Amino acid sequence: MLNIEIDGKVVEVEHGSTIIDAADQLGIAIPRFCYHKKLSVAANCRMCLVQVEKFNKPLPACATPVADGMKIFTRSKAAVEAQQSVMEFLLINHPLDCPICDQGGECDLQDIAMAYGAPASRYTEEKRVVINKNIGPLVATDMTRCIQCTRCVRFLKEVGGMMELGLINRGEHAEITAYVDKSVDSELSGNIIDLCPVGALTSKPFRYTARSWELVRRPSIAPHDGLGSQIEVHIKDGKVLRVLPREKETINECWLSDRDRFSYEGLNSPDRLKVPMIKHHGEWHETDWKTALEFAGGHLKEIVGTHGSDELGVLISPNSTMEEAHLATKFAHGLGSDNVDYRLRHTDFRHDGKRLGVIWMGCNIPDVQEMDRILVIGSNLRNEHPLLAQRIRRAVANGAELSVVNPLDDDPLIPIKHKAICSPNDMVNVLSQILKAVSGMERLSLCLPKSLSDLLEGVRVWDNSQAIALSLTGHGETMDLISPRSAVFLGNISQHHPRYTEIFSLAEAISSLCGATFGVLSAGANSVGANLVGAMPKAGGLNARTMLESPRKAYVLVNVEPELDCHNAALAKQAIEQAECVVALTAYKSEALEDATVLLPITPFTETSGTFMSMEGRVQSFTAVTKPLGEARPGWKVLRVLGNVAGLHGFEFDSSEEVKDEIFGGEKPSAVVWRTLNNNLRELIDVEIKVKLDSDLQRVGEIPQFQSDAIVRRSPPLQKTKQVTKAVLAGIHPEQLTKLGINEGEKILVKQGTGSAILEAKADIHVPHGCVRIPGAIAATASLGDLLGEIYIERIPATAPQEEVSA
Amino acid sequence: MSLSAESLAKIERELAKYPPEHRQAAVMSALRIAQTEKGWLSKDTIAEVADYLRIPAIAALEVATFYNMYELEPVGKYKITVCTNISCMLRDSEEIVDHLEKKLGIGFNETTADGRFTLKEGECMGCCGGAPLFHINNTDMHEYLTPEKVDKILEGLDK
Ligand code: SF4
Ligand code: FES
Ligand code: FES
Numbered sequence: 018m019l020n021i022e023i024d025g026k027v028v029e030v031e032h033g034s035t036i037i038d039a040a041d042q043l044g045i046a047i048p049r050f051c052y053h054k055k056l057s058v059a060a061n062c063r064m065c066l067v068q069v070e071k072f073n074k075p076l077p078a079c080a081t082p083v084a085d086g087m088k089i090f091t092r093s094k095a096a097v098e099a100q101q102s103v104m105e106f107l108l109i110n111h112p113l114d115c116p117i118c119d120q121g122g123e124c125d126l127q128d129i130a131m132a133y134g135a136p137a138s139r140y141t142e143e144k145r146v147v148i149n150k151n152i153g154p155l156v157a158t159d160m161t162r163c164i165q166c167t168r169c170v171r172f173l174k175e176v177g178g179m180m181e182l183g184l185i186n187r188g189e190h191a192e193i194t195a196y197v198d199k200s201v202d203s204e205l206s207g208n209i210i211d212l213c214p215v216g217a218l219t220s221k222p223f224r225y226t227a228r229s230w231e232l233v234r235r236p237s238i239a240p241h242d243g244l245g246s247q248i249e250v251h252i253k254d255g256k257v258l259r260v261l262p263r264e265k266e267t268i269n270e271c272w273l274s275d276r277d278r279f280s281y282e283g284l285n286s287p288d289r290l291k292v293p294m295i296k297h298h299g300e301w302h303e304t305d306w307k308t309a310l311e312f313a314g315g316h317l318k319e320i321v322g323t324h325g326s327d328e329l330g331v332l333i334s335p336n337s338t339m340e341e342a343h344l345a346t347k348f349a350h351g352l353g354s355d356n357v358d359y360r361l362r363h364t365d366f367r368h369d370g371k372r373l374g375v376i377w378m379g380c381n382i383p384d385v386q387e388m389d390r391i392l393v394i395g396s397n398l399r400n401e402h403p404l405l406a407q408r409i410r411r412a413v414a415n416g417a418e419l420s421v422v423n424p425l426d427d428d429p430l431i432p433i434k435h436k437a438i439c440s441p442n443d444m445v446n447v448l449s450q451i452l453k454a455v456s457g458m459e460r461l462s463l464c465l466p467k468s469l470s471d472l473l474e475g476v477r478v479w480d481n482s483q484a485i486a487l488s489l490t491g492h493g494e495t496m497d498l499i500s501p502r503s504a505v506f507l508g509n510i511s512q513h514h515p516r517y518t519e520i521f522s523l524a525e526a527i528s529s530l531c532g533a534t535f536g537v538l539s540a541g542a543n544s545v546g547a548n549l550v551g552a553m554p555k556a557g558g559l560n561a562r563t564m565l566e567s568p569r570k571a572y573v574l575v576n577v578e579p580e581l582d583c584h585n586a587a588l589a590k591q592a593i594e595q596a597e598c599v600v601a602l603t604a605y606k607s608e609a610l611e612d613a614t615v616l617l618p619i620t621p622f623t624e625t626s627g628t629f630m631s632m633e634g635r636v637q638s639f640t641a642v643t644k645p646l647g648e649a650r651p652g653w654k655v656l657r658v659l660g661n662v663a664g665l666h667g668f669e670f671d672s673s674e675e676v677k678d679e680i681f682g683g684e685k686p687s688a689v690v691w692r693t694l695n696n697n698l699r700e701l702i703d704v705e706i707k708v709k710l711d712s713d714l715q716r717v718g719e720i721p722q723f724q725s726d727a728i729v730r731r732s733p734p735l736q737k738t739k740q741v742t743k744a745v746l747a748g749i750h751p752e753q754l755t756k757l758g759i760n761e762g763e764k765i766l767v768k769q770g771t772g773s774a775i776l777e778a779k780a781d782i783h784v785p786h787g788c789v790r791i792p793g794a795i796a797a798t799a800s801l802g803d804l805l806g807e808i809y810i811e812r813i814p815a816t817a818p819q820e821e822v823s824a
Numbered sequence: 825m826s827l828s829a830e831s832l833a834k835i836e837r838e839l840a841k842y843p844p845e846h847r848q849a850a851v852m853s854a855l856r857i858a859q860t861e862k863g864w865l866s867k868d869t870i871a872e873v874a875d876y877l878r879i880p881a882i883a884a885l886e887v888a889t890f891y892n893m894y895e896l897e898p899v900g901k902y903k904i905t906v907c908t909n910i911s912c913m914l915r916d917s918e919e920i921v922d923h924l925e926k927k928l929g930i931g932f933n934e935t936t937a938d939g940r941f942t943l944k945e946g947e948c949m950g951c952c953g954g955a956p957l958f959h960i961n962n963t964d965m966h967e968y969l970t971p972e973k974v975d976k977i978l979e980g981l982d983k
Contacts (some may be wrong), residue, residue: 183882196881197867421877 021087036064036078036089047091048100050107050135050214051166052079055271056175062107062166064129066099067091070666075099081670082457087164088208094602097133104134107164110145111215113138118162120216124231125166140782147192152182153200154737155207155279157224165191169209176272177203178410179478189807195467198350198561202739204403204722205379206532207278207438211261211271217635222282222734223259235642238629239277240336240622241725243539244268244404245631246277250642257281257623257643267383268635269524274403275723275738276729281623283731288605288619291647301375301616306648313600314662317352320598326353330564332583334576335541336726337652339636340625340676341602341619343550344552344668345575355558356569359547359578362509362540362720362793362801364584365561367518368700374695375548378632381534383823386412389502390489391531392451394422394506394524395444400722402538406431408599415769420485422447424510424717425790435484440715440787441805453564454486455530469526472704474573490531503533508749509540510719513584514746522702535696539659541630546630549693550680574601575652576619577610578727580799587772587802598658602652605727608796618649621728625651626673628680635695636686638677715788716724716769718804725793746797747810748781748790759812767791768809769802775813826872831861840956848875852889855894864895867913892947900935900942902960902981906944911952920956921945923971927978940983 018029023040025289030039035058038495040047050062060080067078070088072810075095085461090096108130112171115121139288147160167184170193174180181201195201201209231249239246239260246269251259260281262273293309294301301412302314331349333342342359349357360366385408386389397404413419418434425475426438437447453473478486507529511520527537538543547553554560559567565588572593579589591613593599594773599613604621619625624645628638653673660668670676681689722742723735747767749759759765761780765787766773774797785789801808835854843847854873859865865888869914874884886965888894895903902925908917925931935942951957954967966977 180880183880184887185882185886187890194882196871197883199882439913 019083019085019087021083021085023089024091029530030083030743034083036067036069036076036081036087040089040091042076045091047078048133049079049579050125050129050164051168053168053171053212054214054439054639056168056171061165062164063103064100064107064133065104066096068093068095070100075356076110078377100133101135102668104130104336104595105139108134108138109140111164112144112161114565118156118159118216118223119219120162120213125214136639140488141735145189146641150194151200151220152195152205152448153202153739154734155221155275156201157219159217159219160194161217162215163193163213164215165193167193168212168214169193169218172209173201173203173206176208176407176410178407179203181206182209198604200739201478204275204399204405204740205272208262208272212289217316218702220259222279226258227253232258235640237623237639237642238542238637239269239544240276240460240629241276241729242402242542243544244402245542245629245633245637246273246404248273248277249706250281252643255643257284259345260729267381268631269404269469272404272407276403276735277387279734280729280732282734283728284621284623287603288607288730288731289646289649290603290616291649292376293584293618293648293798294616297307306650306658309615309617310439310658310662313598313617314659315602316598317571317573317643318663321354324570325355327559328570329354329573329588330559330571331358331570331573332561332577333357333547333562334361334581334582334726335539335547337361337542337543337547337576338622338672338673339543339550339625339630339680341434341545341575341656342511342547342552343676343680344653344660344670345573346550347551348436348573348656348660348663348665351660352663355554355556356564357552357554357558358534358561358564359541359544359552360512360561361582362513362516362584362804363517364513364562364805365517366562368521368698368707369554369560371699371702373697373699375545375690375693375774376537376539376633376696377545377634377694378506378538379534379696381633382408382631384534385504386415386721387502388412388422389417389532390491391417391503392420392422392485392489392505392527392533393504394448394507394520395511395514396421396506396651397425397427397510397539398431399427400719401509401540405538405720409438415663418488420488421509422784424788425719427786428783434748437479437485438785439701440785441510441717442516442715444511444514444524445519445704446476446706447479447482448520448527449473449476450482451486451489452523452527452530454478454483455490455527458486458490471703472706473684476706479619486527489527496506496632501532502529504528505535507537509538509719510805511541513539513720513804515678515803518702519704523704524700525696525698526701537632537696540818542631542722543629543635544630545694546628546636549630549690554589560682562588565589566591568595569673569696570596572596572600574599574603574610574613575656576603577601577608578603578605581724581730581796582726584793584804585802586793586799587770593653596663602655603727604649605731607727617655618647619655620645620649625653627651627653628673628677630690635689636690638674640650662749668780713807714810716801716806716808717784717788717790717795718798718801719790720794720804721792728793744795745779745781745790746792746794747776747778747809748784749778750782750784750786750788751780753779753784753786754780757810757812759810762779764813766811766813767801768811769806772802773798774798774800825878827858827869828861831857832876833839834871835974839877842931847950848879848883849875852882852891853881855884855888859894864898867967885887892944898935899944901940903942904958905946905962906958907947907949907956909948912955913949917954917956917969919971920969920974921956923974 065078066075247263247265287376420435580586583589602615838850838853871881875880958966
């Protein structure tokens with residue numbers, strides 16, 4: 018520890034800290050532009066100059082390490098003069114267009130100029146102009162305003178993992194640009210808006226809609242992935258105008274993914290359902306709540322009464338709140354049905370009844386960054402968990418080794434140490450190889466139960482599996498077996514896998530052998546919460562798949578667009594189509610709900626109170642940040658009244674807190690959570706090692722980042738991004754294309770089950786042989802079947818040339 | 825379009841000077857080698873160099889635009905860069921510039937119609953002792969210039 022003095026205040030700081038760190042610790046303000054605590058130090062703006070005793074020139078506080086006994090002055094004459102000069106210098110080329118600049122009112126340059134600059138400008142010469150750039154639909158640019166602090170450049174390179182912007186030219190001609198006409202496509206790109214200290218980078222969707230001081234700011238929780246990012250929703254006249262991150266070091270730090278930041282545009286979509294609707298003779302009619310609820314409740318009761326309670330199926334989106342999930346489950350139980358599920362995109366439920374607790378990520382979010390070895394199985398990390406990917410990126414930058422087993426070779430923008438890219442079916446084989454390799458390692462072999470060692474008898478371990486195993490066990494070096502810093506994570510592709518249970522038990526075995534943390538990176542904002550409230554069949558009821566396979570007469574859908582949110586789109590569509598009564602609680606009118614019977618408008622997360630439980634088991638409640646649109650009502654209220662109308666007991670809630678209390682039995686949520694989180698299985702599950710290769714083509718149906726749920730799908734700016742407009746519809750390895758005799762760009766017929774679609778074939782070297790990448794959750798593929806499963810491809814015969822008519 | 829095997833071999837030679845995980849370190853030499861082959865650095869050439877070094881294209885562009893000996897526009901067969909900084913100026917570099925401008929009929933940053941000559945203004949080349957001076961195509965330095973000497977040098981150049 019070093020003792021230093023800043024402005025007469027003595028402070029003890031750690032070796033290696035800079036003056037700016039020390040001042041921040043003391044709460045002494047030092048103006049800055051280029052410095053950011055999460056980025057590397059560039060020291061190029063010079064705004065942070067301070068006077069240091071025994072130095073005859075001012076020093077940049079952000080880049081000067083403290084020395085013992087250092088005396089620093091931030092407001093001395095020399096310091097103030099230096100700051101004023103830098104300010105004057107920075108303003109030379111900065112346009113004074115604050116009145117038409119979106120950053121006005123929340124601009125670092127404006128604030129610091131007021132606090133540290135001279136009262137008037139002496140500059141009368143011409144200012145430079147920088148030609149503006151278009152870097153995509155999310156970030157608006159005004160490059161003449163840029164002060165070249167390079168925060169945006171450093172963010173994209175260091176945090177985003179790909180240098181998409183750069184500082185070209187020199188001196189007065191220096192400017193920030195992307196390469197020629199490229200756009201910035203990072204899934205974290207919105208953060209450069211927050212980082213930019215001036216109005217050079219602003220939010221394109223938000224542009225010119227409001228002044229920062231007109232906005233009401235309310236805290237909430239991001240509703241799209243399992244991270245549980247804390248957000249601040251900005252509202253004017255009851256309308257959500259933008260979303261910014263709230264700083265929470267242990268969750269989202271000061272960042273936000275683009276999905277969480279720009280999805281709000283979907284809240285204001287014209288698709289929003291404003292009044293309840295009932296279908297009569299194939300025609301939709303608007304109605305009032307009383308009629309709609311009585312109709313829905315009555316109809317459901319009637320079906321249950323005449324055909325048995327087993328005829329009711331309840332499907333709940335994993336992005337619904339805990340309260341909604343709990344009440345929907347309670348409603349089903351109340352009517353005597355055990356057919357409830359939130360795992361809409363899952364297809365393998367063999368682990369039901371064998372889990373010991375609620376499945377979670379196995380550790381806390383910041384722990385990920387501390388790991389030395391990470392194995393990720395079946396995940397397109399950047400797509401599924403953009404900010405978690407960023408933590409893994411940092412772990413790897415600090416020396417961790419990342420291995421992946423995946424059916425897609427997409428670049429996570431993280432250096433991968435070892436990888437096994439294989440067809441979905443082969444993933445199970447690869448995992449058993451890794452297990453065998455791990456179990457064969459010294460000191461660990463003793464721990465393997467007989468049943469497993471028998472199973473692994475004939476398995477031949479390939480080189481890359483061996484390498485992954487070696488990496489996980491720390492290369493045979495003595496590992497800290499008490500608290501090894503290694504982890505095995507299952508991503509969305511694993512969870513949607515037809516052999517999820519086998520993958521799960523193999524991964525669990527691998528991690529327990531090498532003492533690694535084992536966890537599941539759940540897809541929805543409330544997957545873990547829905548698991549905790551028990552929104553799953555308990556006593557042999559039907560699950561999300563069987564409910565559709567053996568169609569029910571009645572369904573209740575909570576925030577579900579069946580053909581986009583379910584594992585098997587075609588199956589979902591058919592089941593809903595044939596049902597006698599479908600009660601859909603939804604925030605949107607949607608094509609996918611055309612076959613419903615009643616539409617009950619419920620509010621999205623901004624207009625309801627509720628609770629999400631993140632993948633690390635954190636229970637986060639939020640309140641409504643704005644009023645419900647039209648007649649829409651919070652989901653928990655609608656479910657409560659539906660319960661009342663159906664004459665069920667235990668639906669007397671006055672607030673969502675009461676529902677929450679019921680969920681946690683009046684206990685502190687954390688107590689309940691720590692008791693229930695558990696990724697172990699009661700017993701080992703049979704794993705079938707297939708040696709034969711698949712003869713058929715396999716579909717790899719990932720869920721694209723900006724299609725994951727109903728809100729995101731309706732956000733115009735996100736839908737305009739390259740990720741969406743350039744999305745691959747049928748990605749096939751180029752060699753496979755040649756083998757099949759298909760040309761790149763050709764329209765092909767893909768068939769799955771009874772459905773088919775015509776898609777464009779694209780050469781995609783990231784897809785393994787024998788596989789086709791066809792995303793789910795989009796209308797173009799909503800007629801197809803399983804996300805992961807067999808698929809057939811046919812060329813479309815060219816239409817016969819018209820016969821020439823000869824005279 | 826793409827770089828010749830010879831240039832790539834030269835780049836490989838440069839790469840061998842640095843640890844394998846620091847391929848970026850060879851960016852300046854690689855750009856120079858590419859420019860020698862192509863005459864100038866088009867955006868495509870820069871992107872190709874970047875790809876070869878496995879760095880983002882923008883990172884190579886940053887370097888290419890920072891140093892003014894990299895040419896981002898096509899130049900003539902002979903690029904003459906005259907130093908006009910203080911020492912050369914005191915030794916009358918202006919006269920040399922005037923002479924060249926008159927003789928070639930072009931100003932700074934222009935190329936003769938026959939594509940033979942481009943004139944560029946250079947910064948101090950660290951050889952003030954030989955002022956005034958210029959170099960041709962970045963490598964061929966000529967000192968103690970007089971208009972007569974300039975004529976001779978230009979005559980000596982290949983058509
Ligand atoms: S655009 Fe903004 S963040 Fe980027 S360098 Fe310029 S001022 Fe800094
Ligand atoms: S903040 Fe220190 S130089 Fe920019
Ligand atoms: S000033 Fe011309 S070489 Fe130095």
